[in-house]
Amino acid sequence: xxxxxxxxxxxxxCLLSLIDSAYSEEKAKLQVEGVVFCDSCRIQFITxxxxxIQGAKVKLECKDLDSGSITYxxxxxxxxxxxxxxxxDSDHEEEECEVVLVSSPDxxxxxxSHELHQQIxxxxxxxxxxxxxxxxxxxxxxxxxxxxxxxxxxxxxxxxGLTPDGNxx
Numbered sequence: 135x136x137x138x139x140x141x142x143x144x145x146x147x148c149l150l151s152l153i154d155s156a157y158s159e160e161k162a163k164l165q166v167e168g169v170v171f172c173d174s175c176r177i178q179f180i181t182x183x184x185x186x187i188q189g190a191k192v193k194l195e196c197k198d199l200d201s202g203s204i205t206y207x208x209x210x211x212x213x214x215x216x217x218x219x220x221x222x223d224s225d226h227e228e229e230e231c232e233v234v235l236v237s238s239p240d241x242x243x244x245x246x247s248h249e250l251h252q253q254i255x256x257x258x259x260x261x262x263x264x265x266x267x268x269x270x271x272x273x274x275x276x277x278x279x280x281x282x283x284x285x286x287x288x289x290x291x292x293x294x295g296l297t298p299d300g301n302x303x
C-alpha cells in the first residue's frame with residue numbers, strides 16, 4: 135500500500151510540474167534593454183565621440199503582420215547611463231516589434247532622421263520560440279542626431295575609413 139501511495143504522489147508531482155511549466159511559459163516575461171546616443175556626426179551609428187543620452191524617450195511598438203495595426207505599445211525613458219529597459223509580459227511571435235525614438239531632452243541633439251535608408255527604429259524579436267536563450271532582448275542602439283556635425287567628425291570618419299559624407303573611402 136505504501137508503494138502505491140508513493141507512486142500516486144510521484145505522479146501527482148510530475149503532473150503539477152508539467153502544468154506549472156506550461157503556465158509559466160505563457161506568463162514568461164521578456165526584457166528589452168537598449169541604449170540611446172547622440173549622433174555627433176549624423177551618420178546613424180556610434181563613434182568614439184558620441185555620448186549616451188539621459189532622459190531620452192523611446193517606445194516599443196508591436197504590429198500585427200497582416201493588418202499592420204498596433205497590438206502593443208509601451209514607452210520608456212533612459213537612465214543616467216543612457217540605457218532603457220522595457221518589461222514585456224506577453225509573447226509577440228506573430229507580430230513585428232520595434233523600438234522607436236520619441237524625444238530627446240538635449241536641445242542640440244534631438245533630430246530624428248526621416249530618410250528611408252537611415253535607421254530610425256530597431257526591430258526586436260519578442261518571443262520565447264526563436265532559439266534565443268534567456269529573457270533579455272537587446273535591440274541595436276538608437277541615435278538622435280546633432281543639428282550640425284561636430285568639428286572633429288572628419289577625423290573620426292577618416293579613422294573609420296569613411297569620407298565626410300559617410301561613404302567608404
